[in-house]
Amino acid sequence: MMMEFIYTDPNVIEQGPLLNCSLDLEIGTYDKAKNDFEITVSTDSWDRKLTYDSRFYCVGTEFGGIVKSIEIDTEAEEVKIGGICPRKLLANDIIQPRKRTDEYYEFKGEANECIREYINSSTDFFNYIENKSKSVSLKKKLADFFVVSQEDSEITINYQARYYNTLQAFETMLDDANAKLKLIWNKNGQIELSVEPIINYSEKLQFDNDYNLQIIAKKDINQCNHCIGLGKGDLQERQVVHVFKINDQYLELSEIDDDSMIPSELNTMTYDYSNVESIQELIDGTKTKLKEAQTDNSLEITFDNLSPEIGDIVGAKEYITGISMQKPIVQKIVKCTFEKDYTDCDIDYKVGD
Numbered sequence: 001m002m003m004e005f006i007y008t009d010p011n012v013i014e015q016g017p018l019l020n021c022s023l024d025l026e027i028g029t030y031d032k033a034k035n036d037f038e039i040t041v042s043t044d045s046w047d048r049k050l051t052y053d054s055r056f057y058c059v060g061t062e063f064g065g066i067v068k069s070i071e072i073d074t075e076a077e078e079v080k081i082g083g084i085c086p087r088k089l090l091a092n093d094i095i096q097p098r099k100r101t102d103e104y105y106e107f108k109g110e111a112n113e114c115i116r117e118y119i120n121s122s123t124d125f126f127n128y129i130e131n132k133s134k135s136v137s138l139k140k141k142l143a144d145f146f147v148v149s150q151e152d153s154e155i156t157i158n159y160q161a162r163y164y165n166t167l168q169a170f171e172t173m174l175d176d177a178n179a180k181l182k183l184i185w186n187k188n189g190q191i192e193l194s195v196e197p198i199i200n201y202s203e204k205l206q207f208d209n210d211y212n213l214q215i216i217a218k219k220d221i222n223q224c225n226h227c228i229g230l231g232k233g234d235l236q237e238r239q240v241v242h243v244f245k246i247n248d249q250y251l252e253l254s255e256i257d258d259d260s261m262i263p264s265e266l267n268t269m270t271y272d273y274s275n276v277e278s279i280q281e282l283i284d285g286t287k288t289k290l291k292e293a294q295t296d297n298s299l300e301i302t303f304d305n306l307s308p309e310i311g312d313i314v315g316a317k318e319y320i321t322g323i324s325m326q327k328p329i330v331q332k333i334v335k336c337t338f339e340k341d342y343t344d345c346d347i348d349y350k351v352g353d
Helices: 087-089 111-119 166-176 279-292
Strands: 006-008 014-017 021-028 036-042 055-057 064-073 079-083 106-110 121-128 130-137 146-148 158-163 179-185 191-197 205-207 213-220 226-230 240-246 251-252 269-272 296-301 311-319 325-338 345-353
Touching: 006 130, 021 121, 064 087, 087 166, 111 146, 111 158, 111 166, 111 191, 158 166, 158 191, 166 179, 240 279, 251 279, 269 279
Parallel strands: 146 191, 205 311, 226 269
Antiparallel strands: 006 014, 006 055, 021 036, 021 325, 036 079, 055 064, 064 079, 106 158, 121 130, 179 191, 213 296, 226 240, 240 251, 296 345, 311 325, 325 345
């Protein structure tokens, strides 16, 4: 696949295309991807204008980033240039209530308008200690990078956030509306944000081995299916609950009517929650810990002629493991090699929850 990446100096003045280097870039949802990149180039080929706070991007795609680290290996005569992708910029921002007296920051109305208002707003930082408060208002840096669509998305949101990272909040509130966040680098080195409906490709086709696609399937059956929750108290007086994973349910012992449902082969973990306030809180916390300990079955697919975005849904099946799923795209991994007369780029898509 051919792609051209432009790079700039720290003042966002275009310098030309990336050449004589390799790129490893990862983008995806707030909980599944690092949203970072690394460019490797020889010391002889490195243009010193590609430095801290420089940008690079492939116009019309989400692929690109901002330089935040430079590592020089004099023995290998190699430079590694690292940084963050646009979604990481959002993840590094925390949504706070507008005022100290507000419980939440509210997003209510047309989706693009709500996001545009937030990106262009100021943030009020306030302390509240022993009935004394202090606040300061700072303009967000997000507006230096992002331009939000003026179009009506025809998607209405109603969402409240409090001390969530902005990427998490945006993805969560849009997912509730069956929508996704689209990010596109423009020719000015800015990222255009817009909201679009999620596309469900699985309604039209399912990818499997017969398509001669590269499919990497992972199925793990050696997972914890039993968690012992330990609450307050000592020794024989200590609160103890047992939670089991049975099929796709998480059940506490008292919720199981038929003992034969309990797996015969147990992989057990413990959860220490000694400051718990109630038995129900201990049960809920133990269920959550067991859920968090699970490793999802996963499929990684390489597409040649389809370009699903983060959040779009695809259907896929791998025959040997038997893994079959309709899941959203949660991660894209881009690997490129740029030479003077040759460019090669591969994009791998990861599917999951």
